[in-house]
Amino acid sequence: MSVPAAAVTPSVTVDDRDRVVPPRPRDLTVPLVAAGVGAAVVAALVGLVVGPVDLPVGATVGALLDRLPWTTVEHGLGASSLTILFEIRWPRVLLGLAVGALLSGSGAAYQGVFRNPLADPYLLGVAAGAGLGATLAIVTGTATLAGGFALPAAAFAGAIAAVVVTAGLSLRRGRPAGPAALILAGVAVAALLAAVQTYLLQRHADSLRAVYGWLLGRLSTVGWAEVRLVLPVLVVSAVVLVLASGAIDVLAVGDEEATTLGIRPGVTRALVLTVASLATATAVAVSGLIGFVGLIVPHGVRLLAGTRNRRVIPLSMLFGAAFLALADVAARTVQAPAELPIGVITAFVGAPAFLLILRSQQGRA
Amino acid sequence: MSADADLPTPLALRARGLGVTIGGTPVLSQVDLDIAEGEWLALLGPNGAGKTTLVRALSGTVRHTGTVALTGTTVRRPRDRARHVAVVPQTPIVPPGISAFEYVLLGRTAHQGLRLSASLDDRRRTLAVLQRLDLERFAARDVPSLSGGERQRVVLARALVADAPTLLLDEPTAALDLGHQFEILELLAELREERGLTVVTTLHDLSVAGQFGDRLAVLHDGRLVAHGTPAAVLTPDAIGRWWGVEATTAVDAEGRVDVTVHRRRASGRPADVAAADAAPGASAEVVARGEGFEPPAA
Numbered sequence: 237m238s239v240p241a242a243a244v245t246p247s248v249t250v251d252d253r254d255r256v257v258p259p260r261p262r263d264l265t266v267p268l269v270a271a272g273v274g275a276a277v278v279a280a281l282v283g284l285v286v287g288p289v290d291l292p293v294g295a296t297v298g299a300l301l302d303r304l305p306w307t308t309v310e311h312g313l314g315a316s317s318l319t320i321l322f323e324i325r326w327p328r329v330l331l332g333l334a335v336g337a338l339l340s341g342s343g344a345a346y347q348g349v350f351r352n353p354l355a356d357p358y359l360l361g362v363a364a365g366a367g368l369g370a371t372l373a374i375v376t377g378t379a380t381l382a383g384g385f386a387l388p389a390a391a392f393a394g395a396i397a398a399v400v401v402t403a404g405l406s407l408r409r410g411r412p413a414g415p416a417a418l419i420l421a422g423v424a425v426a427a428l429l430a431a432v433q434t435y436l437l438q439r440h441a442d443s444l445r446a447v448y449g450w451l452l453g454r455l456s457t458v459g460w461a462e463v464r465l466v467l468p469v470l471v472v473s474a475v476v477l478v479l480a481s482g483a484i485d486v487l488a489v490g491d492e493e494a495t496t497l498g499i500r501p502g503v504t505r506a507l508v509l510t511v512a513s514l515a516t517a518t519a520v521a522v523s524g525l526i527g528f529v530g531l532i533v534p535h536g537v538r539l540l541a542g543t544r545n546r547r548v549i550p551l552s553m554l555f556g557a558a559f560l561a562l563a564d565v566a567a568r569t570v571q572a573p574a575e576l577p578i579g580v581i582t583a584f585v586g587a588p589a590f591l592l593i594l595r596s597q598q599g600r601a
Numbered sequence: 602m603s604a605d606a607d608l609p610t611p612l613a614l615r616a617r618g619l620g621v622t623i624g625g626t627p628v629l630s631q632v633d634l635d636i637a638e639g640e641w642l643a644l645l646g647p648n649g650a651g652k653t654t655l656v657r658a659l660s661g662t663v664r665h666t667g668t669v670a671l672t673g674t675t676v677r678r679p680r681d682r683a684r685h686v687a688v689v690p691q692t693p694i695v696p697p698g699i700s701a702f703e704y705v706l707l708g709r710t711a712h713q714g715l716r717l718s719a720s721l722d723d724r725r726r727t728l729a730v731l732q733r734l735d736l737e738r739f740a741a742r743d744v745p746s747l748s749g750g751e752r753q754r755v756v757l758a759r760a761l762v763a764d765a766p767t768l769l770l771d772e773p774t775a776a777l778d779l780g781h782q783f784e785i786l787e788l789l790a791e792l793r794e795e796r797g798l799t800v801v802t803t804l805h806d807l808s809v810a811g812q813f814g815d816r817l818a819v820l821h822d823g824r825l826v827a828h829g830t831p832a833a834v835l836t837p838d839a840i841g842r843w844w845g846v847e848a849t850t851a852v853d854a855e856g857r858v859d860v861t862v863h864r865r866r867a868s869g870r871p872a873d874v875a876a877a878d879a880a881p882g883a884s885a886e887v888v889a890r891g892e893g894f895e896p897p898a899a
Contacts, residue, residue, distance in 0.1 A: 272842035352881025426604050492662045496690070497713030497763075498683030543698040546718070 266542050272554025276333060279558035283329035283565050288572055289320055326459045327414020332524065332564040333557035334466045335455065336529060337545060338473060338519040340556020341511035341549055343530025344537070345477050348484035348506045348545040350415045357516040357530040359420040360509065361398030364429035366520040368561070371433045371447050375440040385461070388521035394429075395517035401425050403509075414491065415505070452577030453524035455564050462522040470485040477549050480508050483544040526560070526579045528586030533559055535593045611672070613638045613767045613799035614659065614686075618667035621654050621823075629654045629665070630822045638672075638766070641793060641800040645815030645834075647674045650820040651689060652803040655724065659801070672766065683711035684760055687760035691803075692772040695744045701755050702740040705731060708762035723789045729763045734788070750781035757785065761792065767799040774809070782806075786813050811835050811850075811858030819843055831858040 284300075285291045291313070298311030299321055306438045313321065342357035350359070358364075373390035375380040380386065405421040437444055483504045486494045489503035516530075533556040535549055560578070563585065567578040614636040621629040629651045636642050644652050657663040661682050669676075671685040687708065695704065709723040719727075731737045734754045739747060744755055753773065773789070774782035789815060793800050804810045808819055810831070817834040819827040821843050827834045833851055835858045840848040851859045 264783050446733045482713070485716065486700070486707060487705065488694075490694040492657070493688070493690055493694060495662045495687075496660050496683060496688035497707055499678040500679055542702065543696070 244532075264541070265547055265586055268547065268551055270467055270552050270555065272558070275558035276554055276561070277389065279565075280329050280333060281563035283332065283561045284321060286324050286565050287320070287325060289317070291317055291321060298377075317525060321552065323459060327463045328455055328564065329561055330463045331466060332455050332561040333468045334463070334535075335519045335523045335526065336558070336560025336563075337531040337553040338466070338470060338515040339475060339526060339560070340460075340533035341477050341553040343506050343556075344534035344545065344549045345410045345480075345484065345512040346530070346553040347507050347534055348481075348549070349487060350419065351488060351490075352415075352419075353535070354531075355419075356523075357512060357523070358426075358527075359419060360402045361425040362395040362429070362516045362520060363525050364426035364433070365398025366391040366395040366517065367447075367451060367525065368398075368429045368433045370450050370524075371436050371443070374446050374450070375436055375443045378410075379446075382394070388465075391450075391524075392517050392521035392527060392584040395520055398425055398429060399509075399513045399517070403506075447489040450524045451579075453526035453579035453582075454575065454577055455523055455560075455567070456575070466518055469515055469518040473511050474550075474553060476511045477508065477515075477553075480504060480511075481545040484508060524577075524579065526582055528582045528590070529556060529560060529563075532586045532590045532593065535590065539593060539596065610637045610639060612636065612670075613672060614639075615670045616633060616659065616667065616799070617670075617710055619655070619658050619669070620666040621651075621658055621663055622653075623663075627760075627823055629658060629820075632658075632667070632823075632825050634818060634825065634828075636767075636799060636801060639797055640815045641790075641802070643817045644801065644803040644820060645805075645810050645817055646820035651823040652820055653771055653822070655820060656688070656769055656801075656803055660769055661687060661780070664717040680711045683763060683765065685765055686767045686769050687763040687765040689756050689760045689768065689770040689773055693756050695752075699744055700741050701736060701744055701747065701758075702731065704725060704744050704755060705736075705758045705762055708759035711763060715847055727758075727762050730758045730763075733792075734758050734761075749776050750778075750784065752802065753777060753781070753785055759789070761796075766797070767801065770800070770801050770802040772805065775802075775805070782809065789813075798872060805837060807844075807848075807860040807862075808838065808858075830856055834854050836861055885889070 280295065281296070285293050286298050295311045295313050295317075297317060298309040299313045301307055302309040302311055303322075339357055343355075346355040346357055346359055347353055368392040369392070370387055371381075372394070373387050378386050379390070402418065402422045402425045405425065406417040408417070437447060483499055486497055486499045487501055487504060489497070494501045494504075519526075534552045537548050537551045538557055541551055561581070563581045564578055566581045567576045570576055570581075610725070612635055614634070616632060616634040619632040620627060621626065632651075632655060634655075644655060646652050654663060658665040659669055661669070661676075661679060671682065676682045676685060706719055706723060707729045709719060709727065710717060713723065728737070728740075731740055734756055734757065736751070736758060739751060739755070744752060747755060753776070757770075757773070760770075768789075770789075774785055777785065786809065789800060789802075792798060802814075804814075814831055816829060816832055817827070818825055819834060819839070819853065825844065827839060832852045835850055837848050837850055840846060840850070840860065840862075846862050847865055848860050848862045850861070853859070
């Protein structure tokens with residue numbers, strides 16, 4: 237075994253970031269998860285205190301603790317500050333955290349099951365379907381029905397319908413074909429739906445601005461309603477994706493080898509894509525099309541934690557939550573009192589960050 | 602193929618009527634194969650004969666007709682099959698940035714719970730196999746950065762750590778130089794002794810098959826055309842028929858066969874093949890004479 241001497245790692249109990257040897261099975265996961273939780277907490281706090289009315293940090297924390305059962309904390313915030321904190325900022329911050337976690341976790345899952353670093357959660361037509369659904373709702377004037385919930389409902393329905401059509405088109409004699417067939421079907425469905433959407437917009441130029449605003453994404457909330465919609469989906473998708481992350485790692489050796497190792501690749505991929513698509517559709521329904529999050533957050537996490545999905549998926553959810561909450565702070569403060577679409581922020585930060593990540597990966601390879 | 606009738610030991614694997622059709626073309630048809638526990642079966646045949654397809658059918662990765670029974674039971678779930686049969690593919694897909702340790706650990710998948718998280722026991726076994734194959738110092742190295750011989754041992758380690766009684770290897774030495782080919786095969790022979798493994802390998806080198814296989818099976822156009830001991834299968838006649846080359850064979854006292862292939866002369870007529878007593882244990886030299894070539898010195 238002739239290997240250049242310099243390249244040989246010193247023998248036994250080796251442990252570069254890959255926690256090799258028995259007595260230490262836990263490794264870096266715990267500190268990384270702690271860092272992710274910390275980032276989300278800090279981002280939430282920033283989101284709570286920063287705004288047209290700056291709230292003092294100490295008093296804000298005090299007011300939050302005061303809300304916990306069996307604790308009473310003197311915080312000194314007035315009634316109007318409390319209203320801003322609990323009825324405006326807190327739901328919005330939570331929505332940002334949830335949407336960030338959903339998009340990033342789904343992105344990491346899509347990249348894992350497709351073995352494709354450029355896969356993003358909009359790959360199978362979620363974005364195009366949601367866009368068409370929202371456009372239909374807006375041009376037909378039904379968007380404002382049901383207290384404004386007709387719009388997210390239409391976007392959600394469009395997203396799910398697009399994914400179902402994509403999955404159906406990729407079947408071969410009723411059986412799931414490989415990932416390439418799915419991706420190609422997704423591209424075709426997205427192109428078709430985008431064409432229909434463009435046609436509708438041509439016919440209803442007056443709706444252009446409203447549709448455009450929706451497409452770029454925003455986290456403006458109507459109190460707690462959106463948060464209540466999103467949280468159950470977040471819990472379910474977090475549980476399923478974290479449980480499936482080990483199987484996604486096995487899929488990295490290809491479907492055939494994964495089968496010989498004891499996995500059912502088709503079942504795993506179908507389960508993960510169903511949950512991730514549901515998560516993405518939910519996020520898109522309440523926040524519009526926020527781009528790049530599902531791409532840059534998982535790639536950033538891989539720089540920190542390596543390529544194993546076991547770590548990448550949960551960490552992407554935590555850091556994605558933090559990232560989107562902070563992006564929302566920027567969206568509502570950069571041009572205050574006007575709001576920038578959050579999709580502009582994520583793309584403006586995301587595109588250069590993505591380039592940097594790609595370049596540093598090339599440097600290591 | 603009559604050798605199947607009364608095998609002395611229990612069967613590790615029994616295939617009946619295996620057929621595979623890809624894109625309307627049958628690539629494997631009506632293959633019956635019994636593999637005894639603890640034997641080393643070498644699958645031979647020219648390119649395109651269906652060797653890899655047979656391995657894929659036996660490992661459950663291609664849709665086939667017929668049945669494959671493992672140690673007496675027909676297994677359908679990939680997980681149960683993986684506990685019976687560990688597979689070394691011809692060209693393994695190595696994920697980017699995976700360390701040798703994590704790659705070998707994948708072999709424990711079928712023993713892990715719902716989340717497929719590695720237990721301490723999984724890690725201990727992985728380390729033990731790495732040590733056994735002298736790979737410990739590469740544990741933290743990225744698999745793609747290893748040399749061909751090292752990488753093949755890592756892939757073999759992944760199959761071993763599964764603790765399956767049967768190893769199925771598709772051309773385990775195809776990408777290796779002569780020295781590393783024999784290193785891997787000798788290692789396999791040792792491991793088979795140590796662990797009582799059943800070994801099934803596809804091989805394209807007839808001499809290698811004749812040296813290592815207990816029994817050989819020859820595939821041709823998707824059918825099993827010969828099956829038996831090396832001395833019975835590797836005759837100059839058979840080699841000429843299935844591979845289209847002139848060869849001499851030498852059988853040693855242990856029934857192992859050496860095959861020497863000779864260049865066909867430009868004016869060569871079909872080989873005039875001498876029949877030979879090729880019973881195991883008997884030492885014999887079998888010579889195929891083409892026009893104008895000298896048999897090599899024994």
